[in-house]
Amino acid sequence: MSEEQILRELSEILEEDMDYESGRILGSMCTKPHPLAVKVFQRTIEKNLGDPLLFPGALKIEREVIRMLGTLLHNPDAHGNIVTGGTEANIMAIRAARNMSGKKHGKIIVPESAHVSFDKAAELMGLKIIRVPLTEEYIVDLDKLNEYIDRETIAIVGIAGTTGLGVVDPIDKMAEIATDSKVYLHVDAAFGGLVLPFLEMLGYKVPIWDFRAEGVMSITVDPHKMGMAPIPAGGILFRSEEIMKHLYIKVPYLAGGAVNHATIVGTRSGASVIATWALFKHLGIKGYMEVIRRCMKLTEFLASEIERTPGAQLVRKPIMNIVGIKFDSADPGIVDRKLRERGWALGNFGSFLRVVIMPHIRKEHLVEFVGDLREILENL
Ligand SMILES: Cc1ncc(COP(=O)(O)O)c(C=O)c1O
Numbered sequence: 364m365s366e367e368q369i370l371r372e373l374s375e376i377l378e379e380d381m382d383y384e385s386g387r388i389l390g391s392m393c394t395k396p397h398p399l400a401v402k403v404f405q406r407t408i409e410k411n412l413g414d415p416l417l418f419p420g421a422l423k424i425e426r427e428v429i430r431m432l433g434t435l436l437h438n439p440d441a442h443g444n445i446v447t448g449g450t451e452a453n454i455m456a457i458r459a460a461r462n463m464s465g466k467k468h469g470k471i472i473v474p475e476s477a478h479v480s481f482d483k484a485a486e487l488m489g490l491k492i493i494r495v496p497l498t499e500e501y502i503v504d505l506d507k508l509n510e511y512i513d514r515e516t517i518a519i520v521g522i523a524g525t526t527g528l529g530v531v532d533p534i535d536k537m538a539e540i541a542t543d544s545k546v547y548l549h550v551d552a553a554f555g556g557l558v559l560p561f562l563e564m565l566g567y568k569v570p571i572w573d574f575r576a577e578g579v580m581s582i583t584v585d586p587h588k589m590g591m592a593p594i595p596a597g598g599i600l601f602r603s604e605e606i607m608k609h610l611y612i613k614v615p616y617l618a619g620g621a622v623n624h625a626t627i628v629g630t631r632s633g634a635s636v637i638a639t640w641a642l643f644k645h646l647g648i649k650g651y652m653e654v655i656r657r658c659m660k661l662t663e664f665l666a667s668e669i670e671r672t673p674g675a676q677l678v679r680k681p682i683m684n685i686v687g688i689k690f691d692s693a694d695p696g697i698v699d700r701k702l703r704e705r706g707w708a709l710g711n712f713g714s715f716l717r718v719v720i721m722p723h724i725r726k727e728h729l730v731e732f733v734g735d736l737r738e739i740l741e742n743l
Contacts, residue, residue, distance in 0.1 A: 386728030390710035394721040400638035410633025416619030421633040438574035443600040449553030450480035452583035452599035457484040460518035460547035462609040469517040474503035524555020529685030538578030556584025561655040658684040684720040
């Protein structure tokens with residue numbers, strides 16, 4: 364096939380895909396990458412950070428990205444990698460905890476609200492996973508957590524920005540528990556890690572959740588979510604290199620020379636790391652504060668519209684740009700299906716539907732969405 368034919372066929376096939384620009388993707392934590400990131404990504408597409416000594420410049424940039432993220436999360440000495448996503452980051456954290464513990468078997472304790480990546484981590488490493496019930500506030504129940512910790516426990520996990528509702532577990536209290544029980548504490552801030560620091564700067568009340576809480580050993584924070592970086596750009600930060608060293612496996616044969624890999628994957632995108640660097644430098648603290656300010660304004664708008672929608676309710680007042688919607692009598696599965704028939708894509712969490720107010724969403728999208736939702740609920 365000629366290049367022209369291929370491009371034509373591709374655009375026909377990809378016609379089926381949804382796009383962020385339409386404003387119809389309301390339930391994803393991803394967004395359209397920032398144009399500067401796209402430009403930088405295209406220019407640096409051949410960089411492979413799996414063979415970093417071939418690309419020392421790219422490696423330097425990855426270290427700078429980690430330093431910038433570490434500084435934002437109050438630990439400029441953090442070590443880590445930009446990886447394929449929050450899933451790989453969480454798997455790396457659990458692997459570090461498992462290796463540090465010296466135990467082959469054991470268990471990890473996560474809140475009921477934890478992302479499925481912890482199930483993947485547990486299955487891959489043959490660990491038991493215990494899910495702790497949540498309180499009425501949808502945060503981890505600390506008393507139950509305390510009860511579950513025993514000699515088999517390899518790690519406990521707190522979430523700063525849960526997948527379903529964006530709530531933040533009491534990380535400072537969890538850090539005390541972890542320190543007292545001598546277990547590893549990992550914080551999954553895959554989404555919230557690039558929201559909470561800016562909310563705090565904007566004057567919102569934000570509890571201590573990052574490296575300021577001693578006892579936090581590692582944090583997941585993904586640039587390809589609220590950072591607007593191109594996929595794949597997840598992030599894992601360890602409090603120190605001492606912790607990260609537990610992951611090192613030597614790769615001797617590389618063209619650039621032998622290195623230690625901490626990541627699960629070998630060959631990995633340098634372009635997304637460099638694009639992330641470019642965005643951090645370009646937008647800076649002020650730029651991201653503005654993005655978050657705008658997303659929160661729209662979140663507050665949607666929340667108030669939901670409160671004024673007969674038959675619908677907020678699951679809880681939003682903490683960040685995530686809105687959980689539940690229904691008085693309607694089945695969320697049916698509402699979800701009806702919304703899909705009208706072209707909307709939300710997240711279905713069983714008892715509620717989730718909207719994530721990402722940077723691609725504008726007020727007119729939300730006005731249209733609320734109109735459709737009200738019509739659906741009236742006609743059920
Ligand atoms: C809290 C949290 N952790 C981890 C992940 C996994 O991230 P990824 O899909 O980039 O692997 C998600 C994804 O939504 C998430 O919400």
